[in-house]
Amino acid sequence: MPVTLEAELVVAISSRTLFDLEDSHAVFEREGVEPYSAYQIEREGEILDPGVAFPLVRKLLRLNEGRERPLVEVILLSRNSADTGLRIFNSIEHHGLGITRAAFTNGSPPWRYVEPFGADLFLSADAGDVAEALRAGCAAAALGPGAVARAPVDDEIRIAFDGDAVLFSDEAERVFREQGLDAFQAAERSAARDPLSGGPFKGFLQALQRIQAAFPFAASPIRTALVTARGAPAHERVIRTLRAWEIRIDEALFLGGMDKTPFLKAFGADIFFDDQHGHVERASGAVATGHVPHGVANEPEAGDGAARLEGGGQNP
Known part of the structure; x- marks a missing residue:
């Protein structure tokens, strides 16, 4: 039987809200896809700093600790290719985040996958993707990618x-x-x-x-x-x-x-x-x-x- 996520809280999140990718995004905006890809591949061993949604994601994933069946599933939806996305997964592993599922769309709109994944919430830095996810019936919000990830008050x-x-x-x-x-x-x-x-x-x-x-x-x-x-x-x-x-x-x-x-x-x-x-x-x-x-x-x-x-x- 295929695995389903019906019992979990499913949060889909873009790479630019999970991590601080503003330097590499500036390369993309200024120079285009190929220089951006080269930039990411050259730095795939460099760990990314937390983004604005990182503290929330870490707290949510901690709910799964010590449980046989997880309560929360966090899924990465990214416009990166699988190749340039390697840096993101290296950073996920470094920070100890229990994220195992992802969709790398190589420039195509990633919001299309909120429904197949059964997402309850979609967080993205792309306002267009957020608007489309809302129209598709998923709770969605745009987070400013340049905002500072603030330390949580406590574990609640x-x-x-x-x-x-x-x-x-x-x-x-x-x-x-x-x-x-x-x-x-x-x-x-x-x-x-x-x-x-x-x-x-x-x-x-x-x-x-x-x-x-x-x-x-x-x-x-x-x-x-x-x-x-x-x-x-x-x-x-x-x-x-x-x-x-x-x-x-x-x-x-x-x-x-x-x-x-x-x-x-x-x-x-x-x-x-x-x-x-x-x-x-x-x-x-x-x-x-x-x-x-x-x-x-x-x-x-x-x-x-x-x-x-x-x-x-x-x-x-």
Whole structure:
């Protein structure tokens, strides 16, 4: 029987988010494929430094230690060829990462393999690949490849999510952008008992909950947080939606338009997912932050609205 990964949390990750490949990528951008290939092959014995997602990946893989069957599978999806990818696998081995599966596509879009691998999450430095993975139904986020890999606070895995257009659909955010805060508050109060539709990260949160269920409640190695600019009275619909989904969130922060960054630092987030560029830019200076290019905030005509939202309103 073929091996399947149905029971594991499957995270697909690009080489540029796992390791610091900015020098070699600059060679590719400046000189092209052949000089890039020569650069990588000449340096295949040189170990790569950790990238922005490296600390999270290491923590996730530690969940497999001492277990007969792994809880987490991390898969490398890379635009490198198998030849130039040898340096990446040498670095994986050096750092002691339990990554054994990979797809090297030699310049072709690697997002095509998220579905065959059954990925619950795809992290990449390529925004185009992320957008295509989202369209294919996989939770996906773009991480800035130049960001510094920060030392984790401790061994607990802390993952934070924005609400609207990430965990939930963007239906409520559309009301806010089109009709303003008062209409948004009134609509959410009226629909408080109507669960929101799921967003692109609902399935990933459910997969995390399966991992949490493998441990006693008080000893779970994963802690999740909802960090949203919603405030009362728009909080009730969110709480009732999670209850209807039977999904556990360990912490829920309703910030009423306050900057999320200090709260993410206090939570000790290993990664944070948000759909709005302004939130991502601010938070990425403190924690690893993935942009989720989904929903009304990422539609071309949303530029003026995005600027208005980032001005401090109680945007969801």
